[in-house]
Structures are given as C-alpha cells and as structure tokens.
Amino acid sequence: MISRRLFLQSGLAALAGSSALANAPAVSLRPVARDPASLITAGGGLKGVLARAGLSGEVACAVADAKTGLRLEAEGAQTPLPPASVAKALTALYALDTLGRDHRFVTQLVATGSLSGGVLNGDLVLVGGGDPMLNTDDLARLAKSLKSAGVREVRGSFRYFEGALPQIRSIDPDQPDHVGYSPAISGLALNYNRVHFEWKRAGQGWSVTMDARTNKYRPEVAMAQMKVAQRSLPVYSYADRKGADQWTVASGALGKGGSRWLPVRKPGAYAADVLRTMLRANGVAVSAPKAAKSSPGGKVLAHHSSPPLDVMLKATLKYSNNLMAEMIGLAATQARGGRPNSLRASAAEMNRWAAATYGLKQAQLVDHSGLGEDSRITPNDMVTALVTAHRKGQLKPLLKGFPLRDSNGKVLKNHPIKVTAKTGTLNFVSGLGGFMTAADGTELVFAIFTADKRARAAISRAERERPKGAKSWNRRAKQLQQSLIERWSRVYGS
Known part of the structure; x- marks a missing residue:
C-alpha cells in the first residue's frame, strides 16, 4: 500500500540518481531523500515493529491518509478485537448524528x-x-x-x-x-x-x-x-x-x-x-x-x-467516563425510536447505524463505553469511521491530545508529531484510535487494537481491579502504539 505522495517521492529519488546531476551544481542542493521503499522495509517493516514489541496475544492496526482515506499500511486490519474505550469515539459520532451538538x-x-x-x-x-x-x-x-x-x-x-x-x-x-x-x-x-x-x-x-x-x-x-x-x-x-x-x-x-x-x-x-x-x-x-x-x-x-451535547461528549472522551457514554448512547437510541431494555440492545441499534452510515459491517459492540469485553471492531472499520468524521470536522475537536514520551516515560512537549486520539484500556486489552499530524504536516488516521484474550479470561472476578501482570502488559502495549505512530510519521510523513 503506497500513497500517491510516496510514488512521487520515488520518482524524484530516481531523478536524483540520474546523469542529469553528474556535474557539480552551481548552487548547493538539498539533501537527497532516502528511497521511500527503504523506509517501508527498514527494520523489518511493520512486522518488525510488532515483533520487537514482544506483546502476547493479538495485534491489529491500520493507517490511512486522512484526506483521501487511502489505506497506507495495515496488519490484521479485518481482525475484530475489543476496542475498550475507543468505542466511545463511535458513541460520540452516534450521539452527534442522532441528537445534535446542541442537545441538552x-x-x-x-x-x-x-x-x-x-x-x-x-x-x-x-x-x-x-x-x-x-x-x-x-x-x-x-x-x-x-x-x-x-x-x-x-x-x-x-x-x-x-x-x-x-x-x-x-x-x-x-x-x-x-x-x-x-x-x-x-x-x-x-x-x-x-x-x-x-x-x-x-x-x-x-x-x-x-x-x-x-x-x-x-x-x-x-x-x-x-x-x-x-x-x-x-x-x-x-x-x-x-x-x-x-x-x-x-x-x-x-x-x-x-x-x-x-x-x-x-x-x-x-x-x-x-x-x-x-x-x-x-x-x-x-x-x-x-x-x-x-x-x-x-x-x-x-x-x-x-451543558450542550458537544461539551458533554468532550468531557466523556477526555475522562473516558463510562456512565456518560452509556447514558448518552441510550438516549440516542431512544431518540431514534428504539426502546432498549439493555445496553446490548442499545448497542445493537448503534451497530446498525454504523453499518448504514459508514458501512461498518463488522462492528459488534455490546455497549456504548467499551467496558464489556465482548465488544468487537476491526481496525479497518474504525479507520473508515474516523476518515469520514475527519472530513465532516466532527470528532477531532472533541478528542484530547495523546502525548508522546521518551524512553523513561517523560512527556516530550515539543515532539514534532501531534496526536489527538481516544485511548482504551482494559486488563490485557489496549486500544488507540484517532488522528495524527506527521512531522511534515501530513494528516493520518489510524487505529491500533491489542488484546491477550487468554490472559484476560484467566482473571477471576475478584481480581479484575488489579490482576497480576496486566499493568506491565498494558505498558508495553502503549509503547507499541507510540512506536507505530513514529513509524507512520517517518514513512508516510517525511
């Protein structure tokens, strides 16, 4: 998956190596860009990044050009995984479409x-x-x-x-x-x-x-x-x-x-x-x-x-408040004429809306917050919704910034990559979906879902607040998310 921009860069790189530039130039030239193909495959490519993360369970991701929707790179893009609180981003779009931003x-x-x-x-x-x-x-x-x-x-x-x-x-x-x-x-x-x-x-x-x-x-x-x-x-x-x-x-x-x-x-x-x-x-x-x-x-x-709905949704996404997401999602379902008697029934109506509005055929959410572990969505479906939301200017203003960090976990305030996204965390489940602006200003849309369903299934109900091993697993998952973001900026935005 190579974008038009990368194709043009490849052409320029080929010219840079031609005989037309054999003689010494009269003025200094800019440094010749590296071959884009080498950027894609460096370090083993996307699979190398995923392998080095050493994360147990499944990893699925996709990234696309925000303006065109062109898919640039993916791994397991059609694999349905638990989105955790990334589901709240879809709930926000559902509520905005149904109730309107000024609803109180x-x-x-x-x-x-x-x-x-x-x-x-x-x-x-x-x-x-x-x-x-x-x-x-x-x-x-x-x-x-x-x-x-x-x-x-x-x-x-x-x-x-x-x-x-x-x-x-x-x-x-x-x-x-x-x-x-x-x-x-x-x-x-x-x-x-x-x-x-x-x-x-x-x-x-x-x-x-x-x-x-x-x-x-x-x-x-x-x-x-x-x-x-x-x-x-x-x-x-x-x-x-x-x-x-x-x-x-x-x-x-x-x-x-x-x-x-x-x-x-x-x-x-x-x-x-x-x-x-x-x-x-x-x-x-x-x-x-x-x-x-x-x-x-x-x-x-x-x-x-x-407060008006858009203000409430911004708070819902910033603080990842489960109750707010569920109540707003239920209200949206009822406004559409539904009479849900459970979160699963209300989420089913949201799934139908997502299929009709965005063509998301594999979205199978069981609630509006992402807390239920049976929820599933694919990176490809999430990216599809985010690309459309970006075109309409709906979601990005409601999301908070996702800070990038150094190797010690310290926030890098002046990092050239800017990310606004919705995080999602359950025990042995981590998700991130949203928008990133690469170092050169290129806007990308992405979704990353990771889950070790076997480790999660082994947790007893009493242990679910702080199960052994979950904290370190989730930390590695977040490090992988940053590695992918940095890769995509380097490959598709430089």
Whole structure:
C-alpha cells in the first residue's frame, strides 16, 4: 500500500540518481531523500515493529491518509478485537448524528397539585431527563429555585421518576461490585452514580461516612450504608437490603484512614435522598422519597439543563467516563425510536447505524463505553469511521491530545508529531484510535487494537481491579502504539 505522495517521492529519488546531476551544481542542493521503499522495509517493516514489541496475544492496526482515506499500511486490519474505550469515539459520532451538538438533558421538579400560601397540596416529583452530569451542586440550585417559587411545604408525597432511561444495575456485571467505573444506570444520575466512602481512626475502631460530596457540599446519604466487618478478605461486600445499598468493608484493609468512590446501585433513590437534604436546608419540608411509576403531569416549578451535547461528549472522551457514554448512547437510541431494555440492545441499534452510515459491517459492540469485553471492531472499520468524521470536522475537536514520551516515560512537549486520539484500556486489552499530524504536516488516521484474550479470561472476578501482570502488559502495549505512530510519521510523513 503506497500513497500517491510516496510514488512521487520515488520518482524524484530516481531523478536524483540520474546523469542529469553528474556535474557539480552551481548552487548547493538539498539533501537527497532516502528511497521511500527503504523506509517501508527498514527494520523489518511493520512486522518488525510488532515483533520487537514482544506483546502476547493479538495485534491489529491500520493507517490511512486522512484526506483521501487511502489505506497506507495495515496488519490484521479485518481482525475484530475489543476496542475498550475507543468505542466511545463511535458513541460520540452516534450521539452527534442522532441528537445534535446542541442537545441538552433537562431535570425537573414537577408539582401535581396547587400551591397556596407556600403549601403544595399535591406531590412534588423529581423527574430525571437522562442527564449524566447532574451533581450535588445542581440539586442545591434546584432546591433554591423551588424555595424562590414560594414552596415551603409539600403536603403530598415526594417522589422521583427515573424511567427516562432503562434501569440497569451495572454497566458490566462481570466487574467487582465495588468498582466505581461500573455503576447502575437510570434516567436519574448523580455524581456519576458514585457515593463517597471515607474512613478515619476512632479509638480502637473507625468512623465511616457515606456522602454525595462536591467541593461545595458534603450531604450524608441514607440510601447507601457502610459497616466495618472484622475480616481481611473480601475487602468489600454488597447487598441490596431494605431499599438501600448495604456495604461492608474488611477491617484489615482500612489502615489509618482513607476514602474512595463506590458505585451506586439505586441512582433514583440516591438523587432523591440528596435533594431532600437540600430542600430541608432551604426550609422546604418534604417526606421521605418514593419511586414514581410514571412521568407525572403537572406544573414545572424548577428545572436544570445540562451543558450542550458537544461539551458533554468532550468531557466523556477526555475522562473516558463510562456512565456518560452509556447514558448518552441510550438516549440516542431512544431518540431514534428504539426502546432498549439493555445496553446490548442499545448497542445493537448503534451497530446498525454504523453499518448504514459508514458501512461498518463488522462492528459488534455490546455497549456504548467499551467496558464489556465482548465488544468487537476491526481496525479497518474504525479507520473508515474516523476518515469520514475527519472530513465532516466532527470528532477531532472533541478528542484530547495523546502525548508522546521518551524512553523513561517523560512527556516530550515539543515532539514534532501531534496526536489527538481516544485511548482504551482494559486488563490485557489496549486500544488507540484517532488522528495524527506527521512531522511534515501530513494528516493520518489510524487505529491500533491489542488484546491477550487468554490472559484476560484467566482473571477471576475478584481480581479484575488489579490482576497480576496486566499493568506491565498494558505498558508495553502503549509503547507499541507510540512506536507505530513514529513509524507512520517517518514513512508516510517525511
């Protein structure tokens, strides 16, 4: 696979070796470029780069000219591998195409009765609109807005409705219960559906708190509870009891003190619990929250709008937030007329869209975040989507820079190659897909997927947070990614 540019360079190189240049020139000439063919085959070519990486498992990659889509080089380009979080790039394109860059998600406080003398004679309902960025500060503003609307007391029930999106207990049920990157999903989300667990030494034991903190507020919650158990392992256990997330933590793992974010399994109850605290802090009396089975009719007394979709997608891609990707992907599927009852069903609709929009016949994603290990996509399909996105100017502005590093891992700030891409990392799975500008300004599109599926399959559920050998494997995979980027700049952009 040799581009038109390389063909022209080859022609110039041939002229440079002809008799026309036998006599000494009157002026100095530029150095003669090396034969492009020698650049392609130097060091064993692409296969040599892959072999020297010493990476177990499978490696597949493809690179193309960003403007023309011409494939320049590939290895296993038709091999479907897990994309990990590189899948979020496709989800972003799906959402932009379906919802539009200016789309916003709205959370509302709805009154079902009349308001008189500061008393609401009816129910107050927190209605989720699928906003994945809703946080405690936003609920505090909603509470203040309700107070400004004249509400001091709610005589009816305080309810919450989370049915704008399907209720899903965990993004990936195969993950350990306690990992914050696989929380529950519903039409209501708060603080990315994570609760803050903190512990401190108190005499011979520990003092523990569970709260919905931001930089400004730290409201404690009742729907997530923690108890210290006298044991060493397992570190955490979870149970759904009495309408609450009931956790235990091993005393042998606590040390002097610390904190971490735990996933929330009841997001609607979590958001309503925190809102109730904020309402009471503003002098608004409400009862304990109850779930609403349907979206209520009534008057909207207060509302909160999310940032526009393009801003949210930029955050999703920058921080690789799984919950944001899943909620936005589900919302896009529903906007297309689908009624998904699972992430797999929603992803199937996105696969159909990708096939119709880009011709991606082998895209088989099982969710919108890439967390599910059964997702598959080929480098060729990913490059196809990225080339089209580049022409439309859709994705590149949303991606963050991918820094290149020296042999010690230090970022090279003035490196001549510039890369904007989406990374993807699971245990023994690493992906990178995006755009690169070579040293001479040539723009290329690429996708690199690596996976040791046998090593990943050997990990028990309990070990999935930090399995042995995964860190070093993933480090080598990232080094290979940089080696490929540097090769492509040297061969196709010099």
